[in-house]
Amino acid sequence: MGFLKQLDVENFKSWRGKQTIGPFKRFNCIIGTNGSGKSNVMDALGFVMGERAVNLRVKHTRDLIHGAHIGKPSSTFASVSMIYCGDNDEEIIFSRCISGESSEYRVNGRQVTLAKYTGELEKIGIVVKAKNCLVYQGAVESIAMMNAKERTKMFERISSSGELSAEYDAKLVALQKAKEDTQFHFNRKKAATAEKKQVFKDKTEAEKYQALVDEHREDKLQLTLFQLFHNEKKIDAQSESLRDMQDAAAQQKNSLDVYEQTVKGQKKEHGRMNRELQQLEKEIRSQEQILNQQRPQYIKAKVNTSHHEQKVEEARRSLQKNQSQQAKKEQELQELRSELAELEKTWKASERQLEEEAAQRGDGVQLEEYQVKIRDELKELARKKGAVLNQSAEKLHWEVKADCEKLQFDLRRKSEIQANIKHTQTRLEDFSRRAEKLEEFVNTTRKGLEEQRQQEEQLAEELARGRVRMEEVNEELAQVLTKLQNARLDSQENRRQQRRDEVLESLRRLYPDTVYGRLVDLCQPIHKKYQVAVTKVFGKNMNAIVVTSAKVAHDCIRFLKEERAEPETFLPIDYIDVRPLNERLREVQGAKLVVDVVQCAQSAPQLKRVIQYVCGNSLVCETLKDARRIAFDGPERLQTVALDGTLFRKSGVISGGSLDLRSKARRWEEKDMNKLKEEKDQLSSELRALMKLKRKEVDLKQIMAQSQGNQTRLKYSNSELDSIRKKSIPACQEISKLRSELSNLEAQIEIQTESVELKDNQMKAVRDKINQLEDVVFADFCTEIGVADIREYEQDYLRMQQELEKKRLQFESQHTRLSTQIEYEQAQLEKLVKQMKKIEETIRKEENVVISLKEVEDRLLIAVEETQSNLIELNNQLSEKTTSVKDAKTELDKTLKGLQEKSKVLVKLQKETICTEAALEQLRLSKHNLLLSCKIDGLPLTLISGALDDISDIQVRTEESQSVSTLDIYEREAQMVFDYSTLDSGLKALTEESEVEAELEKLKEGVSSLESMIMMSRAPNLKALEKIREVKDSFREVMDAFETSTHTTKKCSQEFEQVKSKRFHLFSQCFEHVSVVIDQIYKKLCRNASAQAILSAENPNEPYLDGINYNCVAPGKRFMAMDNLSGGEKAIAALALVFAIHSFRPAPFFVLDEVDAALDNTNIGKVTGFFRMMSRESCQIIVISLKEEFYSRADALLGVYSMFDECMFSRLLTLDLTPYPLNEETATDREKDK
Template identity: 90%
Template sequence: MGFLKQLDVENFKSWRGKQTIGPFKRFNCIIGTNGSGKSNVMDALGFVMGERAVNLRVKHTRDLIHGAHIGKPSSTFASVSMIYCGDNDEEIIFSRCISGESSEYRVNGRQVTLAKYTGELEKIGIVVKAKNCLVYQGAVESIAMMNAKERTKMFERISSSGELSAEYDAKLVALQKAKEDTQFHFNRKKAATAEKKQVFKDKTEAEKYQALVDEHREDKLQLTLFQLFHNEKKIDAQSESLRDMQDAAAQQKNSLDVYEQTVKGQKKEHGRMNRELQQLEKEIRFESQEQILNQQRPQYIKAKVNTSHHEQKVEEARRSLQKNQSQQAKKEQELQELRSELAELEKTWKASERQLEEEAAQRGDGVQLEEYQVKIRDELKELARKKGAVLNQSAEKLHWEVKADCEKLQFDLRRKSEIQVGFSLSATSQRCIKNSLEEQRQQEEQLAEELARGRVRMEEVNEELAQVLTKLQNARLDSQENRRQQRRDEVLESLRRLYPDTVYGRLVDLCQPIHKKYQVAVTKVFGKNMNAIVVTSAKVAHDCIRFLKEERAEPETFLPIDYIDVRPLNERLREVQGAKLVVDVVQCAQSAPQLKRVIQYVCGNSLVCETLKDARRIAFDGPERLQTVALDGTLFRKSGVISGGSLDLRSKARRWEEKDMNKLKEEKDQLSSELRALMKLKRKEVDLKQIMAQSQGNQTRLKYSNSELDSIRKKSIPACQEISKLRSELSNLEAQIEIQTESVELKDNQMKAVRDKINQLEDVVFADFCTEIGVADIREYEQDYLRMQQELEKKRLQFESQHTRLSTQIEYEQAQLEKLVKQMKKIEETIRKEENVVISLKEANSFISLYFQRNKKLWELVLVKLQKETICTEAALEQLRLSKHNLLLSCKIDGLPLTLISGALDDISDIQVRTEGQIYLKQGKSQSVSTLDIYEREAQMVFDYSTLDSGLKALTEESEVEAELEKLKEGVSSLESMIMMSRAPNLKALEKIREVKDSFREVMDAFETSTHTTKKCSQEFEQVKSKRFHLFSQCFEHVSVVIDQIYKKLCRNASAQAILSAENPNEPYLDGINYNCVAPGKRFMAMDNLSGGEKAIAALALVFAIHSFRPAPFFVLDEVDAALDNTNIGKVTGFFRMMSRESCQIIVISLKEEFYSRADALLGVYSMVYTSTHSLVNNSDIKIYCILTH
């Protein structure tokens, strides 16, 4: 049996220099005062056995050198050597040295590594990690106070199963991860299998649907070819008919032109003869009226002047012609009134004459002159008249001269006024024309500017429309699905119209993920609620469902805001790292803030994670399970079900982008509307041309007005000169009139003086006469008695003078009339002859004109008929070409596989784009020209009708063609109805099946790989588990068996019991180990209820039981008797002595005499006088000394 012989220390802790501790006996006690360095012996043994510095009550290895703990190391070197004697008394020296910061290990003086060193120690039964030979101070008490888990750790350290703990945990984690991966791949396998079945099912449905679509396309192709074939036949027939009509119309027009030329010649001849006739009439009128003109020349001059004025006012005279006619009638009425008045005057004259005679007869007593008296009075009166005649004639001459000059001046002034009025009218007309021209110029500039802006905006709209159409073409989806979606959208619009304020729309249209990367995840969480219709209440939802049933529309899901049960959000989830609430990544429309409640209902407390790993970790690794979704659409539910993303999910997620497509469509419609509005500007070009024509006419009229104004100005210059001359003459005349007036006044005064003289003369002359007739003077007689007779005589003379004048005039006019009658007879004979010639010519011309008019009407009727037929034919041809263009455009859009011998359907869109560009960008080119260009390009396309049924091509009758066309349309329509009624399949299933197969194969491979990995991890884990369990159970079973015997020996009572039990029998190292003792004479109670001594005995029993599993050659204990009373010390000492004799060497550090007095040898440790840092040792054999003193 091996044992520890001695211990050599050098500069180690409190041991200065080189000292030897030992030799050791079988049962040794180390004693000494407190602080003398007893425990340093324990530290020296631990140091030489390879313990770390921390377990030796220092921080660093260098602190173990003597004096280092007070900062005064005595050396840079320290060492401890342990001399061990084996079973065959072979000594093995284990040494450990401190050199600087490192340690050196030696065995028998040979330096070795730490591993080799610990290996050599293990050969003699010393396991450093298990500490199976060292019990430090307080270890017994700590063992007594250990809980179940700490005991398990102690057992793992002793059994070395703890070394497998890290590997066990790693293998366990790997196994759990492998199982999770296997479960995940198993769920993926299930999902992939379901997806595969669904794809194959979709494939079958898609093939059936595609067969139906192909049949529909084939029938539609036959219908299109049939329509194109007969359309081209009709176009050819109409074109031929149109050419014939155009030729006939051209021939008819040529004939009409020939007749028009003939008529022009006849009209020219007729005009020449009319001019000759007018010349003859003019000559006749001139000869017959020459004398009259000579007589009326003054009036003619005046009329000529007036005529020049009236010629300029022809337009005004024409307008006032009707007024003048009414005035003429009024003048004639006035003339008639004057004639009546003249007759009345004659009657009045006769009445006045009779009245005067009656008055004269009544004044019978008046003065009645005799005949000789009257004669005398007349002679005297004649004498007086002759004497005053000179002055009267001079005054009267001046009077008439002034009157003539005034009349001439008034005429010139009136003429000047008329010229000025004409000039003012011309100037006013010129200003009006200029103003109108300015307005039209402004309108022209405004329209031109508006047209320019319209053309620029049209270019921008065309570019934007082209971009939108390109985006729409790139984002074009399946046409059948579009029609189905369009039908659903129409139903939704109907619901919105019926319930405008209560139906909000589809959930997908009312919200939007804050970023595109969340689209798939949000689509997965929304699920079937993505296309649900949000309404305000359950009543509205029921009404909508009733409407859908009545309309036989597809079923819809409704979300009433007042009916849904919304759970509150868990605010703590917003603090989870690497995840966000789905509610937070969905943005509601600003117009419907109440939708947050709906979104919270649909999303709940679901979390969206960036990666699949984060989603799995957050879903399952936390204290509670959560529902998470990764960005690729993989959903982890609380129940553990995992549903992966798929292509169908990604196609559904494109609905978020379809909303942008809807915006693009709305933008396209808006731009198209704006484009149509801009096209209306083309109509304003006609207004612009009209205004330009009016402006040009106004410019022409302005030019003529300027010419007329210049002419008037030129004409007004002589008139102005004449007026100036007349004004100067008038001034002279006025001066002369003033002179003459003064002269007349002077002469009047002279005449008055002469009259007075004449009166005096008459008084002298008529003195006897006046006396005879009984009057004062002759003037009284003339004034009183002769006034009436004079008036009567004067009137009589006037009547007689007028009668004489009229008689003379009548005689003269009668003579002239007879002369004119003779001349008129000659002229009438000439006129009659010329009129006969003219009549004959007129009759011939009338006959020719009538013949031409009739023929012209006939030819015009024929031409109009031909033109109408041509227009109808052109319209029919245009309609046929338009129908052909629409057919080709429909084939282009629907993608019908028309076979063309020459040309391509792609040219349709290119031509259309260029045509729009010509229409919108180029001025001077009409839309019809571009349309004809389209038709010409389409006419150059040659189609292959070999696939068209020969029976359909052989049809010639219009009724047969129409009947067959209706039949084909019915077939196509029925197929379209079947397609529309059938459920829209996943048309991408055929493309998707290969991808699904590859994905399924990949999933199966991943599942098999994960299964294999799980098996491998399970095997590795079971190996580690088995090994760990073996090591632990081997130790535990040994200790649990031995501890009871040891405890009985320590207690020296067979009734004492010590029981070890594992909480987890299958894997005891995972849970705690319970240790219970029944002290002698006491009932069973927990370890905590035992006394201190009983706890110490129980702990020592456990220590020695554990030591017995891996027995070391020696066992070192530090103050294990501290908690023991004398009775228990005796029991322990007896047990130690027995153990030292039977199994191992015992070394105990003790302070109690009852304990160390029974040892085989004592080692006294003491310190130097006046110092506590230097320890010494004294070895004594207790067999020799009963008491060791120091």
């Protein structure tokens, strides 16, 4: 079993200089970091095996030299040598060297050609084209994702059957061409044989043909004489009838002219009255417009005046309120001033009384000078002896004095608080009264606003409905007017249509139960959007006349010819061939059958058959895109039509919509013009009524203005009420605060009063002690001056001083309080007076404004009343004029009705005249065409007077019948006298029209029968013998060509079968081998006998023409498509296919690049186990891997690492792992290796 020993590389890609890669063991792993050059080892193997540069990840061969990729090649050449050891340990060295773009190949040092080189590689089992020993990076994933066709190409490459593909295709094309030639010559042979048989029949058929022609000539002569005889009799009768009708029509025309003059005068008078009526309506609209402008101005002025009057009233109420407040303030001020004057008067009286008392006390004890000195010394002595008591008494005196002053202050503060409480209560009462009045006003205003809001909503709703309805009426009226305008634009077409309708009415009268009418009048699309599409599908049948039977249709056509009317299309219900509907078309998405969007009139349900005949299986689609898709993209072509009229036929012809089509589609909406006119009149009347409703807009504006004014006043009242409430809250809080303070103050006064009384008692006790001390000290002195004690002398004087001081303090307190209150009340009064002056000024200004606004309001009111008066007068005139116009219109309609009756009579006479002229013309035309046919056919007519040469060769038509030349022709033909002696006497004796028609039909049937026999018979071939000779020569030539092409086809078939057999053998040999081996390999890879791998060919007879399916059943899973397997399962399946293909053409070694990328640890263990087994049994394995779980089980590791200077270059480290035992799972295997 041969193996790869080592690689010698020199300046190849990342390998700088000369380096040896190896030696290789049975199972080798190449490891290294990304970018270190691992894959370049595989590229080196591919290079030495002769791979092209494209497959080695470079564009040019020179790029394989080390450093060339950065523009700095380290050498001018690169080489790789592969040392291979055969079964007998014989070494074979394969070398490849490149220099520039050229390559040199050597085997054991001997230079050989590329073909010889690849041949030597194939001897050891390496097929370069099949790549049976190299699996590049990503190849496993790409094999897993291959489709069936790509797998077939891979098998063709491996089996070499693909090399026969070009020859196979060429032989197949040649065989097909040969078969086509053979078929062509075979068809020519059949045609030549048939032509040969036909020539021999010509002679017999010629004799029969001539006998039929002679018999037909004799019968046609009898038919012509019969037709001429009875035609001349009808011409004489019709000429007489025509003269009578022309006389009656002339008399009726003269009577009609007189009536038309009367109608013309009445129309002129009616037009004049209509113009006057329109002028009145215009003046009314103008006056209404003026009134609509004046009313809002008047309402605005009135609201403005009312607003200013209300402001004056409010100012006056405010002034009255302030005046009452002023009187109250002045009274309070007067009372305070009186109280102050009374206080001052009382104080002066008290002063005079004290002075009088002092004067009276002046006559008491009088001390001498030495006694005063003794008193002072005793006073000093008493002071010293009673110093402590004096200090206590002094202290208590000042405390009592301080408490008294504080008590007096609190009493004054109490009076002020009581006054403030009284004042604040007065303000609060005023606020309450104002708030009550404002609340009453707010409630009244809100009720008024609610009533106005309801009126406003009712009017607004009524006006909104009126506006919406007015828009709807305007739109409907515009549509009706447009339809009527279109109808007037098509007046010429309408006149033509009117003539055709008159003809149709004549047919209905003649055949009342068998002629139904035009198709367009008997059905209708279920929605307007289908009108154009249905018109397109109906086409020329839209105006077709529906009749019960083909016989009725023939009778109608004969009538049209006699009336010289325009051609019409007839649809006989019993004659038309109606194809059954394809019910599957009702299930087509985005389309409907045209039959389903057309509804028949209730009076003609039998029309469904006619509509089905006209529409067929046509489909109508919403959009052009859907119509095109459904018509051409399905399994079969369908006829579809878009809503815009674009028709897609099965043949591929597309016809678009047009203006003419839309004009025709208007026929659906123009079937009843009288209804449109009635609708126009009704809409116009409704529009005038709605215009009158607009006058209520003025009332609405007035209500809205009043509502707005009330809302403004309500807003101000609410604002003022909120302000009063906000002011009342602080006032209440102030009263509460003052009352709380008053309560605290009263408690404090009570406490201070008790404190003063207590200290007075204490001070009295101290004073008693001092008095006792003074009594001892002043005992002798008091005896000397004749008083009981010293206090008796001092008491009167001190008491008087104390009383005076007390009264003075009370007076000052009361005086200060009254003065302060007078100043405050005076300031409030002055403020109130200023406010009153300001209000009086406002009243004067607002009164002046009200006067000026009143004048404007009066002027506007006069203008509104004048306009209303004018409007009433104009409306009265309008009513009178409308009545006059209606009367005139009634009279005109009556006259027009009479004119129409006379016109109908005249038209009827003219129609009868025209019909008679047409009938006469038709008879003359029939006679002329009959004579012309005799002249052309050469019938031997016998003439008593005139000759057949006098008959004009011009083919006379209906529209040319009135020309001068045609009349000349008819005149000449009338002078001819024919010999009817050869005509059977029984035929000449017929007088009834029915008998003549029956005999004529009988003769025509005889002639037609002979003509049919002649037409069905072939004309004799005068050159039959010459034709037979030509056919024989042609037949011999065709037979020779057919034999030659048959021989060529057999030869091509043999050559094709040889190539086919060889290609099938090569492919089948490979496919059968792989399909057998792959299941075993897959089981080994999965280590599970339940795993299955199946290869199957889509085309068993020629598998290389179609795909190859590859499916795997993973262990423990059900069957799934390859795309549904996991990444690891796909990789295992792909590896099974790779090794199965390798087993077909086994190479001595197998190199794989990163095949474990998508495998987890479990699958890696399975794959490495399989690789170790393969390396022992069949071939050497070299794997590039990055996963430790993989390369740890190899026999040898080749570590590639990179180094850098100017350019990165690779280096190699080799490690033999056979001396190292494997882990417990594979220890047994490793022991074997040892």
